[in-house]
Amino acid sequence: MHRAERPVLEVADIFRVHGPAWRQTVQLSLGQLKVMSAIEQCRSAALGGHVLRCSGCSRTEIAYNSCRNRHCPKCQASAAHRWLEARQADLLPGEYYHVVFTLPAVISAIAWYNKAVLYGLLFDIAADTLRTIAADPRHLGAQIGATLVLHTWGSALTHHPHVHGIVSGGGLTSDGERWVACRPGFFLPVRVLSRPFRRRFLEELAALHRRGQLRFFGEYAALADPAVFARWLAPLRVCEWVVYAKRPFAGPEAVLAYLSRYTHRVAISNQRLVALDERGVTFRWKDYRAKGRTRYKTMTLGADEFMRRFLLHVLPSGFHRIRHYGLLANPVRRHNLAKIRGLLHATATGAQAAAANAPPGNLPPRFICRHCGAPMVIIDILQRSAPIRAPPAQRAAA
Structure with a gap:
């Protein structure tokens, strides 16, 4: 693949310069420490790499290995490309819709202490709401497919959990024998989606509290009491x-x-960074409350605050941030897509057929010469000098 020119400033630079001192003053989770370590070492000699020679112009260069951490701004472009190639075979003719489900700010505050539980609940209730309303004969009366993607940030790196849903513009009847299309340009009424989403989420949130599956700290510690939690929940209804x-x-x-x-976006890309100086980190952000060009602004945060905000968005280990539901659920996706194409008398495009039927070993060249475009071959391996891991824990005094 082509390798883009390195931005002048990267998140890795901020971590390398300010991370060591800051880590001595704060308490971070093991996951956050591992993310910092991975980003700091990404595409550096610490992780090893390859010596490459162009098969066309014979130029040689060194390509250092990526950390492949899903929070790393440098690793996500290639990960997104691989994922999208796999999704080519899933596309259907017709319209697709984009729906966003957002948690209120007060719930976002407790979600940070309960990430796996509440992010998972956000996924499942959003998907269930879409499927239930779509199946209602008063609306679409069909089974739909949806891909949901979790984002946990606002443009200023604040904690703002929401899911983006990509939804097919129609669905299968309950017997699976007919395709029902949405009205052109219209999916489902937003208010009809909003009310059951709110009701179902709060019902499940209350059930989690009754089962003791929520944790509360600091100013929210009192919410552990059922009566206090009930009063806190009331305005949200x-x-x-x-x-x-x-x-x-x-x-x-x-x-x-x-x-x-969207699928492989991280909290902030390196391209949005403007400067690192004595004032802190300056970056570009979008103010959605403003209009027109005035939306696009710059913000300067102290380096410590910038790192704190970035690490707010580290996901729990093993948590899937892209999920497929309904007709697109992994166990039934291929069967359902074939059936729908048959009902629509649609054939897969050349790109889709190639994506679906490509043999596992038929991969494009991994490295392409940036000068002449010819494939580059590996002529030597550079061994890594350091593992990606969190700094060692301090030993307790004997």
Whole structure:
């Protein structure tokens, strides 16, 4: 693959310069420490690499290994590319819709201490809401497929959990014998989605509390008491919850273009970083409360605060941030897609057929010469000098 030019400033630079001193002053989880270590070492001699020679112009260069950590800004472009190639075979003709489910700020505050539980609940309730309303004969009356992607950040790196849903513009009847299309340009009423999403989420949240599966700390410690939690929950039953439905995508190709930007996005890309100086870290952000060009602004945070905000978004180990539901659920996806194409009398495109039938070993060249475009071959291996791991824990005094 082509390797893009290295940005002037990277998150890794901030971690390398300010991370060692900051780690001595704060208490971080093992997962956060591992993320810092991985990003600091990514594409450096510490992880080893390859000596490459171009098969066309005979140039040689060194390519250091990636850390492959899903929170690393440098590793996600290639990961997204591989994922999108696999998704080519899944696209159907017709419209796709984009729906966003967002947690209220007060729930986001306790979600940070209960990431695996509440992020998982956000996924499942959003998907269940989409499927239940779509199956209602008053709306679509069909089984739909959806891909949901979790984002936990706002543009200013604040904690803002929400899921982006990419939903097919129609579905199968309950007997699986007919395809029902949405009205052109319209998926489902936003308010009809918002109310059951709020009700179901709060029901499950209360059940988690009764089972003792929620943890509370600091200013929220009192919520461990059932009576206090019930009073805290009451206003959330009447306030509006944000469910946002965007206009349909302009064809399947636009769905892929969107997914390439969203599926493997991290809290902040290196391209948004502007400067690291005595004032701290300056970066570009989008203020959604403003309009037009005034939305695009710069913000400066102290290096410590920037690192704290970045690490807010480290996901629990093993947590899947991209999930497929309904017709696109992994065990039934291939069967359902074949059936739907048959009902729509649609054949897979050349790209889709190639993606679905490509033999495992038929891969494009891994390295391409940036000067002449010819494949590059590996002529030597550079061994790594350091493992990706968190700094060793301090031993307790004997």
